[in-house]
Amino acid sequence: MSAALDPIRVRVRVTSPRLAVTLGIVLVLFGAASIGIAYVVVSGMLDGHWYDFRDLGLGMAHLREWLNEVNAGQPAALSAFLGDQWISYITGALLGATGILTFFGLLLLILVWVERRLIGRIQVRKGPNRVGPFGLLQPVADALKLIQKEVLIPIGADRFMFYLPPVLVFIPGLLVWAVVPWAPNMNYLDTNVGVIYLIAISSTATLAIFMAGWASNNHYALLGAMRTVAMMISYEIPLSLALLMVVLMTGSMQLSTIVQWQVDHHVWLGMLMPLALFTFFFSSTAELNRTPNDIAEAESEIVAGFHTEYSGMKFGLFYAVELGNAVAVGAFVAAFFLGGWSLFGLETWIPPYLIFAAKAFGGYFVLVWLRGTLPRFRLDQLMSFAWKYLIPISLLQVLLVAIEVTAMRYMHFPDFVELSLVGAANLAFTIFIVRAWATFLGYRPEREQVLKPTMAKQMGGLRAAEEMRTR
């Protein structure tokens, strides 16, 4: 083949149908192999046991028995140093980590397509539909394109700090999945400080984003980074307050206990505390830099924010971790406010982890929906919404929840009555406080003057707009 010698002709054209077909065959083979392995494990051809996919715990129990035998058989000199359970520990850790990594990888692979497709449908277009059936191979094509691209480093950039952030952003995005309660007894890290772990880990991404903006040696990137940091540290407070309400109500920071509380009381915390649900969700969109809070990468204002200068797979990492975090937010909304893996008794019939995944993707769908529907906030509006509205209202709601929890300790009505009272009180309080706060701070939609669109030159920026409004 003479074409192979020609350097220009050899270059991979990622949208070529032949490559797409090859990749499709590879993916199908991979899927077939996975299904085959799953069939061998489930049908009992492997070790004579029958495994039910509704309860992964059975297979785990058998694995543990086998590991215990291995543990017992090790030489004494080894167990004196390493303890007598080390094989179980290491296997458990590796298995869980592999599970999370596989899940995260597959998630990122499919989400790119899901998100673009959904946004497309919302905006009455088709979305990607060229590569593979229904455009399903679009993420693979995207990844190939990004990997091939040249990585540009701006002149005067701090090279070390320019290389680090895409990786550093990825780490918290992966770590938060550790505490997700998939099903009863199915979470990697069921620590009793789960809630504060979540807040702590997600707060470390702030610094990485700031580094990205600073190291790029670009005004837009730095502006975007400053915006992101200001927004993220502002919205961490209402986020923590919403989680504080959850912790107050359930009396635990352990995620499995929080879900179990909702199961025991036959209620979703989102019904009891709608304000907390809203606060958590809205603050999460700010933490995620997604519309309506994506001022950090507002493409009509500051190009692409902190990742303006990133190209190739570095940009790909930023993009991917954003998508992964969006699903993580869905998962945590499901765990904290939507009853986790429970569905009012249905969890005995449907595998709980599927229920949980459905709820998580439901949360993610709402995020995509918001992104496709809502316009962007202005920076000052966003900050004042956090500091003037969300934080005071959440503080008052925390106080109310504390009073309710104390009252519930002294009342001895049935659970149903108590929780109905609490839910009704919180709903009434939410409606009242939102209304009252809006009136108190002088926001009256009916009296707001509608600004006519004016040329930017005539308007002279925000200050002139402010004058026009107050005149």
Next chain:
Amino acid sequence: MPSSAQDLALTLPHYLVVSGMIFGIGIAVALSKRNAIAVLMGIELMLNAVNLAFLAFSRFGSSFGIASEGNPAAPLAGHVFVVFILTVAAAEAAVALAMAVLVYRRRETVDLDRINLMRW
């Protein structure tokens, strides 16, 4: 050559040595850096070393007494102190950085060698 993991077990001095080394580095940073922000970083390191010492004493020391029915928090007194240190560290960082910004506005520098108005 140790014969089992017991001979390698961690004790209080292990942690105190680490704590002392970090504290020494913190002092060196705080005393010898020229930038006010770097000095603050040294102070944070020192506070952190103290936290480690508190927690180590709380874990290994016998002076606190052990957890009992009447006083379950007895061995966790060190933890409570660390909570207060964290609070004070956050407050101190906020005020110190505000002062650094303020000094910069007046003097166009945060170089501690050049902030010498009080010099005789």
Next chain:
Amino acid sequence: MDSIGVIIGFYALAGLTVGAALLVFLVRNLLHAVLALVLAFLGMSGLFITLSADFIAMAQILIYAGAIPVLLVFAVMLTPHASRDNANSLFAPGGLLIGLGFAALFVFVAMATVWPVLDVETLHVQSFAGTVRTIGAALLGDYLLAFELASVLLLAAFVGAVALVREDEA
């Protein structure tokens, strides 16, 4: 007694923490020094976990790896014409000597003193399963006054910080 994993973890984390702290001293760029500082704080929170202080470790990550570095880089950004190097002042030799002296003193005291420590059995019994509830009860029980004072201190500090850097209305 500790398992071998904790022991290996301790030495790795201690090396990481001390190394990162040394980097804070040695690195030439101020923002790189901030990064090294964050690394030291993260290693320190790992050390806290080996002491089974789970809540404090998480609070450490939240405050020292999330909040304070952001404040530091903000301060660096808000002083644009100041030098960005991590240079030593005239007092560097003296400061280094004092630091070394303190470190040597503490290491000597730590090694030479016979500390009143718990015996191995008690340590094993006291596994600290879940410190959060106990710390919370202690903060709002025995240490209530200190807790309230700390909250007042925080409020005063933040109001003071805002008042200090506030630009004049004009």
